[in-house]
Every structure is written in C-alpha cells, then in structure tokens.
Amino acid sequence: MNERIKRADARRNEESLLDAAAAVFVAAGVEAPVRDIAARAGVGTGTIYRHFPTRADLIVAVYRHQVEACAAAGPALLESGVTPYAALRSWIDLFVDFLVTKHGLAGVLRSDQAGFETLHAYFLDRLVPVCGALLAAAGAAGQIRTDVDAVTLMRGVGNLCIGAENDDRYDARKLVSVLIAGLR
Amino acid sequence: MNERIKRADARRNEESLLDAAAAVFVAAGVEAPVRDIAARAGVGTGTIYRHFPTRADLIVAVYRHQVEACAAAGPALLESGVTPYAALRSWIDLFVDFLVTKHGLAGVLRSDQAGFETLHAYFLDRLVPVCGALLAAAGAAGQIRTDVDAVTLMRGVGNLCIGAENDDRYDARKLVSVLIAGLR
DNA sequence: GGGCAAACGGAACAAGGTTCCGCATGTTGG
DNA sequence: CCAACATGCGGAACCTTGTTCCGTTTGCCC
Structure with a gap:
C-alpha cells in the first residue's frame, strides 16, 4: 500500500495551498482565517479541509x-x-x-x-x-x-x-x- | 460626582454575576463562554455586558x-x-x-x-x-x-x-x- | 398608584472553524 | 476518442462564541 496516486489538479491545489498559507502566515500571522488562505490560493474552503483535516495540519505542513x-x-x-x-x-x-x-x-x-x-x-x-x-x-x-x-x-x-x-x-x-x- | 446610586436589582445582579463567574472559572476555566456564566447567574447575556463592558472586565473584577x-x-x-x-x-x-x-x-x-x-x-x-x-x-x-x-x-x-x-x-x-x- | 429612567432578557449579528453535498473534471477501460 | 465514474471542487450552511440592540419589565420616588 504505497501512497495513493492523486489527481493532477489535487496535487496542484495542495501546492498552491501551501504557498498561499506560507504567504498569509507571514503577512497576517499564523492565526489568519482559513477563508483568507483559501481566497489567496484561489480555492474554496472545502478544498483546504480535503487536504489538511484541520488548521493545525496546515500549519504543520507549512x-x-x-x-x-x-x-x-x-x-x-x-x-x-x-x-x-x-x-x-x-x-x-x-x-x-x-x-x-x-x-x-x-x-x-x-x-x-x-x-x-x-x-x-x-x-x-x-x-x-x-x-x-x-x-x-x-x-x-x-x-x-x-x-x-x-x-x-x-x-x-x-x-x-x-x-x-x-x-x-x-x-x-x-x-x-x-x-x-x-x-x- | 460620587458614584451613581444603582438600583437594588442591579446591585444584586452584579453580585450574582461575580459569584457565578468565579464558580464557572473554577469549574471550566477562565475561557468559559459568557453564556454559561449568564445562565449560572440566572440572567440574560445582555445583563453581563451592562455590568462588564467586555469579558476581560469581568475577569479583572473576579x-x-x-x-x-x-x-x-x-x-x-x-x-x-x-x-x-x-x-x-x-x-x-x-x-x-x-x-x-x-x-x-x-x-x-x-x-x-x-x-x-x-x-x-x-x-x-x-x-x-x-x-x-x-x-x-x-x-x-x-x-x-x-x-x-x-x-x-x-x-x-x-x-x-x-x-x-x-x-x-x-x-x-x-x-x-x-x-x-x-x-x- | 403612576410615571419614568434604569435595568433586563434574549434574539440577532459578526467572525471564525468545520461540514456537507450537488456539480465539475481528471482518469481510465474500451 | 469517448463514456463512465470516482475523485476533487466550491461555497453555502452550520456551530460556537463574543457582542450589540431593542422591546419589555421593574424599582424608585412623588
């Protein structure tokens, strides 16, 4: 059971999210609203939660x-x-x-x-x-x-x-x- | 301009609120919801804010x-x-x-x-x-x-x-x- | 007892995290 | 190349928590 192959768009979104989160964290701090990060990455909030079960997981990833x-x-x-x-x-x-x-x-x-x-x-x-x-x-x-x-x-x-x-x-x-x- | 004389019920409520807040803080911590404190004191949430402009003021008072x-x-x-x-x-x-x-x-x-x-x-x-x-x-x-x-x-x-x-x-x-x- | 300012209750609003679900879209077998 | 379908998406909706607002109630004083 090696890691599941993800769809290309999913991988791209995960990437965008990490970039966006890093940028927003620098600009507005780690406590910035999830919606802001989603907006910055150009995705919906649901997408964040599919990749990172919770805010904390996103922070860890960053x-x-x-x-x-x-x-x-x-x-x-x-x-x-x-x-x-x-x-x-x-x-x-x-x-x-x-x-x-x-x-x-x-x-x-x-x-x-x-x-x-x-x-x-x-x-x-x-x-x-x-x-x-x-x-x-x-x-x-x-x-x-x-x-x-x-x-x-x-x-x-x-x-x-x-x-x-x-x-x-x-x-x-x-x-x-x-x-x-x-x-x- | 000495302090305004408050109505008897107002004074009683302030007292109840302080007691209730102290009790709730002990039981559930300082971060307990305002509604819980109001409920415990038997008053509406609006009453808290008339006596203590903000949660922090209530904590200070306690x-x-x-x-x-x-x-x-x-x-x-x-x-x-x-x-x-x-x-x-x-x-x-x-x-x-x-x-x-x-x-x-x-x-x-x-x-x-x-x-x-x-x-x-x-x-x-x-x-x-x-x-x-x-x-x-x-x-x-x-x-x-x-x-x-x-x-x-x-x-x-x-x-x-x-x-x-x-x-x-x-x-x-x-x-x-x-x-x-x-x-x- | 009546009038009125003070005080009250709790519905309503704002903000933030999280969940849900109908729709869109990569991927893949034919 | 196409169709079928699982995967992934967007964002509305929900929950919790602080705070505000306003119609109603109530203590106080005459």
Whole structure:
C-alpha cells in the first residue's frame, strides 16, 4: 500500500495551498482565517479541509521543513566540537529564532484549543528527543543541573517566545538566555 | 460626582454575576463562554455586558482582590528583613501560585485577542511597579544582573505559567525558579 | 398608584472553524 | 476518442462564541 496516486489538479491545489498559507502566515500571522488562505490560493474552503483535516495540519505542513532542519541541527551541534552546554545554548537559539520570526506560532503552539493537538504533538515529538540528547550531554559533562527534563524545557522556551513580536517592551531572547543561564 | 446610586436589582445582579463567574472559572476555566456564566447567574447575556463592558472586565473584577493582595505583598516582603533577592523570589512564588491555580488565566493574559487589553493593562499596571521595586532593591544589593526590566520579567513569568494546569509533564514552578536563578 | 429612567432578557449579528453535498473534471477501460 | 465514474471542487450552511440592540419589565420616588 504505497501512497495513493492523486489527481493532477489535487496535487496542484495542495501546492498552491501551501504557498498561499506560507504567504498569509507571514503577512497576517499564523492565526489568519482559513477563508483568507483559501481566497489567496484561489480555492474554496472545502478544498483546504480535503487536504489538511484541520488548521493545525496546515500549519504543520507549512513549517515541517524548518522543524526538521532544527531537529537535524541538534546532533550536528553536539558533534561540532564545542562543549555540550554551548551546543545546547546554540540549539535553543536556533529554536527561538524560528519561533520568534513566525508571527503567532508560539502562541498557537501552547493553545489548548481543540484541533491543535496535532501541532503540539508534532513539535514535541520531533524536538524533545533532540533537546533531550543535548541536555543529557551537558548534564553528563557536569555543566548543568539535571532535574529539568526536555519536555519542560522545550515548553518553557516556547512559552517565553509567545507575544515576542508585537511588544518591544518584552525581550523574549534575553529571557530565554537568562533561563538557560539558570540551568548551570 | 460620587458614584451613581444603582438600583437594588442591579446591585444584586452584579453580585450574582461575580459569584457565578468565579464558580464557572473554577469549574471550566477562565475561557468559559459568557453564556454559561449568564445562565449560572440566572440572567440574560445582555445583563453581563451592562455590568462588564467586555469579558476581560469581568475577569479583572473576579480576580481584583487577589491581584491587589499580591501587589501589597511586595513592599511587605521588602521590609520583612530578608535579603532583597529572597524577597523577590518569594514574591514571584506568590504570583506564580496565583496564576497556576487559575485555570487558563495565564493563557488569556497573554492573548492579544481584541478586548483583552483591559485585562493585560490591569495586571501590568498593578504589578509591574511592585516587581520593579523588588528588582531594583536586589540589583542595588548586587545580588542580580540589572539588565532585565520588570515588564519583561513579569511577562516571562506569566508566560511560563501558561498551560501549567493540564499537563503534568510540564513543571512551570521549576522553570520559574530556574529563570530566577538565572538572574543572579 | 403612576410615571419614568434604569435595568433586563434574549434574539440577532459578526467572525471564525468545520461540514456537507450537488456539480465539475481528471482518469481510465474500451 | 469517448463514456463512465470516482475523485476533487466550491461555497453555502452550520456551530460556537463574543457582542450589540431593542422591546419589555421593574424599582424608585412623588
């Protein structure tokens, strides 16, 4: 049972939708209405739901590449020769950069609204193991306390990034760096 | 121009609404629908809006006492004889306890949805100066770095508390304590 | 008791996510 | 090349939730 062959128009539409969604997310944030994305892609709303069962799945699809890149960066940093703590710090920076530049993503990540479990689960499943490896290495090297687990740290960092974009009195990056400093 | 005298039924309804809202918030979280609160109080939805111009105002009214108590605790802690850093830490603990026990409050605090500016503004206006005093004292005593301002710290702590209630893999209190440790 | 401003209830509206279904259109066997 | 039909499409309709509006009710004061 390999993947079903889709009709050509269906594949084209899926493509358009991903492009449109990416553009709208940049312009209006991740919380942009589904109708706007459909309009931008030149399709009906029903078409979105045939390709992506829920808004969250669309978001996951749009950012999948970047999440994968972030996940891949973890092991690479660990093997790059710097200390485990420095690797952890750099990796967290990557993650924060990713979140902070995606208008509203962090906010929607923590949302417990129905339908966002997919999004949440994907991020956690993909990134927690990577973070865990970095934490374990730094812990084993005696550079940080060992009583903070990867899930908690990832969610904490994600939470700190919420709202970072529309308030210049709030400096998420600095707070994250304070938090990581507190791990020592 | 002292406050207008309200009709007896109006006063009674405002009372019922506050009670009902408090009860519903405990049972179903701060994000419970306005209609549920109205039903519980035995009034129409219009009545809510006559007393509280928006959902956020109702939330503020319900928690005003506790916020005031938290604000008052700041100066008290500073004068209690412990070091400024210990006072800061204790005060943050109070704030975290407050947030973590109010299902969904932290999340809504962060929300940039229209209509929640009131809520946001109230919390910040009331608590930031208190936090600022504690930070300044600890900074002057040379116990912490001085490049993190009160607004940022308050929002960071608030953010860390988001989602603390429905996920036992996430330990908001521990993260906050790591963050405060990172201030040293 | 009567008049009137204050307050009320809940229907109606707006906005956003999601579902549904009649119609259109690729695809494929002949 | 054509016809048959499964696949996919559009967008109206539905649901939930915040908010507004307005005809009706009710407390207060004389």
